[in-house]
Amino acid sequence: MPGRSQITRRQVLAGASAAGVLVVFGGDKALARGAPRSPQLASDPFTLGVASGDPLHNGVVLWTRLAPEPLTADGGLAGIGNLEVGWAVARDEGMSQVVRSGRAVAPADLAHSVHVDVRGLEPGREYWYRFTAGDWASPVARTRTAPAPDARLDGMAFAYSTCQKWEEGFYNAYAHMADEDLDLVVFLGDYTYEYGIDPGTGGVRGVQLPPEYADETVTLDQFRLRHALYKTDADLQRAHARFPWVATWDDHEVDNDYTGDIPEDGTPPEVFRLRRIAGYQAFYEHLPVRAPALPDRQGQSKLYRTIPWGPLASFIVIDSRQYRSDHPMGDGEHPYGPASFDPAQTVLGAQQERWLRKQFGTSQAQWNVLANQVLFSALAHEPGPNPRYWQDSWDGYPVARRRLIDDMVGSGVRNPFVITGDWHSTFVNDVHPDFRDPASPVVATEILAPAVTSNGDGPVYGPYYGPMIQFNPHIKFFEGDRKGYVRCAVGRDHLRADLRYVERVGARGAPVETFASFVVEDGRPGAVPA
Numbered sequence: 435m436p437g438r439s440q441i442t443r444r445q446v447l448a449g450a451s452a453a454g455v456l457v458v459f460g461g462d463k464a465l466a467r468g469a470p471r472s473p474q475l476a477s478d479p480f481t482l483g484v485a486s487g488d489p490l491h492n493g494v495v496l497w498t499r500l501a502p503e504p505l506t507a508d509g510g511l512a513g514i515g516n517l518e519v520g521w522a523v524a525r526d527e528g529m530s531q532v533v534r535s536g537r538a539v540a541p542a543d544l545a546h547s548v549h550v551d552v553r554g555l556e557p558g559r560e561y562w563y564r565f566t567a568g569d570w571a572s573p574v575a576r577t578r579t580a581p582a583p584d585a586r587l588d589g590m591a592f593a594y595s596t597c598q599k600w601e602e603g604f605y606n607a608y609a610h611m612a613d614e615d616l617d618l619v620v621f622l623g624d625y626t627y628e629y630g631i632d633p634g635t636g637g638v639r640g641v642q643l644p645p646e647y648a649d650e651t652v653t654l655d656q657f658r659l660r661h662a663l664y665k666t667d668a669d670l671q672r673a674h675a676r677f678p679w680v681a682t683w684d685d686h687e688v689d690n691d692y693t694g695d696i697p698e699d700g701t702p703p704e705v706f707r708l709r710r711i712a713g714y715q716a717f718y719e720h721l722p723v724r725a726p727a728l729p730d731r732q733g734q735s736k737l738y739r740t741i742p743w744g745p746l747a748s749f750i751v752i753d754s755r756q757y758r759s760d761h762p763m764g765d766g767e768h769p770y771g772p773a774s775f776d777p778a779q780t781v782l783g784a785q786q787e788r789w790l791r792k793q794f795g796t797s798q799a800q801w802n803v804l805a806n807q808v809l810f811s812a813l814a815h816e817p818g819p820n821p822r823y824w825q826d827s828w829d830g831y832p833v834a835r836r837r838l839i840d841d842m843v844g845s846g847v848r849n850p851f852v853i854t855g856d857w858h859s860t861f862v863n864d865v866h867p868d869f870r871d872p873a874s875p876v877v878a879t880e881i882l883a884p885a886v887t888s889n890g891d892g893p894v895y896g897p898y899y900g901p902m903i904q905f906n907p908h909i910k911f912f913e914g915d916r917k918g919y920v921r922c923a924v925g926r927d928h929l930r931a932d933l934r935y936v937e938r939v940g941a942r943g944a945p946v947e948t949f950a951s952f953v954v955e956d957g958r959p960g961a962v963p964a
């Protein structure tokens with residue numbers, strides 16, 4: 435973006451007023467983008483809320499983004515250089531006992547997003563935090579730190595969610611999740627969707643949008659606009675402001691069913707790489723994740739990581755998109771062919787596979803939660819010796835899946851529990867080394883979360899996938915139509931998962947119910963009805 439460093443105050447004011455936002459800086463000298471300024475903003479810059487994430491036993495990431503006009507490119511700060519914000523962490527909701535505070539830069543290059551990696555906090559306790567910019571203060575939000583590695587801990591609670599297509603539903607799931615008593619929220623992918631949205635209706639939301647929303651997201655500006663739109667939702671903001679989140683992505687943060695550098699359409703990989711970098715950067719700019727998630731000069735983002743929760747649980751977060759080899763049999767549903775069994779096929783890539791093996795081998799945690807994106811267990815689409823499988827799930831990569839299972843079992847890692855998103859359906863699965871042999875041992879449990887909104891209300895996948903379940907005896911539960919999230923209570927004796935469904939997503943406000951509950955006993959993989 436040539437020229438931005440020579441922008442004069444007059445140009446700043448002209449650009450700002452064009453966006454309907456008055457920004458005034460002291461002095462007439464040129465605004466250097468490297469020198470952060472304390473802004474005077476005529477309207478609230480905290481329209482996207484605040485968030486925290488990736489808690490450690492001594493710290494947590496705090497996030498916000500300054501965007502006085504969230505549905506315009508640059509958030510209403512077009513032509514404005516780096517800005518300075520204040521932040522504070524307190525022991526009380528009234529923010530009277532501040533324990534950490536400071537100033538942080540909201541870089542123009544990162545859409546004036548702010549990531550503060552706060553350290554020096556006490557383990558296993560609640561904190562409240564707030565940002566300030568100019569005369570504006572953000573809402574006060576709650577977070578918490580992870581327990582100390584040697585903490586004595588009887589339990590913890592988390593929820594997980596996935597697939598929150600804005601134009602297909604209201605975030606009633608988050609309205610209820612925000613009222614839960616949770617330590618943590620894990621997000622498993624499809625935070626945003628790339629498809630164009632009808633700007634005349636905003637889908638079921640029934641609001642008008644700027645015309646830029648009509649197109650599929652390809653450029654950084656388009657991805658930023660999309661994230662900002664999602665983040666304007668009050669229920670999503672509440673869920674972020676209530677708990678620390680541990681977020682990973684799946685495909686739709688960039689492009690449906692992409693693998694590595696291979697997009698859904700025929701765009702050449704070197705061109706698609708630019709789109710992927712833009713999607714990854716916008717994801718970083720809008721989520722409370724640490725700096726390695728920001729794409730580097732090679733366009734690589736490191737999103738896989740482990741979040742320990744004392745000796746009780748470990749959240750092992752994987753990235754099954756960035757390093758994946760292309761679908762061996764092509765996109766969609768296909769039976770296996772020779773390419774399916776090529777050991778070079780990979781979902782995680784060699785480096786992440788080694789890292790995961792090490793996590794399994796060194797984890798001391800009692801429960802090891804694998805934060806996974808796409809269906810891990812098999813779903814044969816028909817009976818017989820060579821059924822069709824959905825090639826974008828782990829079913830497309832049976833050799834890579836078997837390697838992971840062998841690493842998991844071989845390591846002796848305790849109580850592996852796979853949490854999964856993507857399918858817009860709820861599944862409860864026994865994980866077998868060989869899904870074709872129901873007599874082979876159950877080595878782990880997998881539970882897929884329903885979508886928060888994607889596909890909306892009404893029959894969706896139930897009629898199509900429901901009849902297949904009988905060919906898959908390791909699938910203990912399936913629901914293909916309802917929306918919501920999964921709530922988990924983790925204890926020393928067992929883990930309990932509640933399937934929380936909202937009545938509808940087509941209108942704001944709907945009751946939630948626990949539709950079914952499953953329990954996994956310590957040392958005994960496989961979920962049973964509670």
Ligand code: FE
Nearest residue numbers: 597624856888
């Ligand atoms: Fe999805």
Ligand code: CA
Nearest residue numbers: 624684685856
């Ligand atoms: Ca997906």
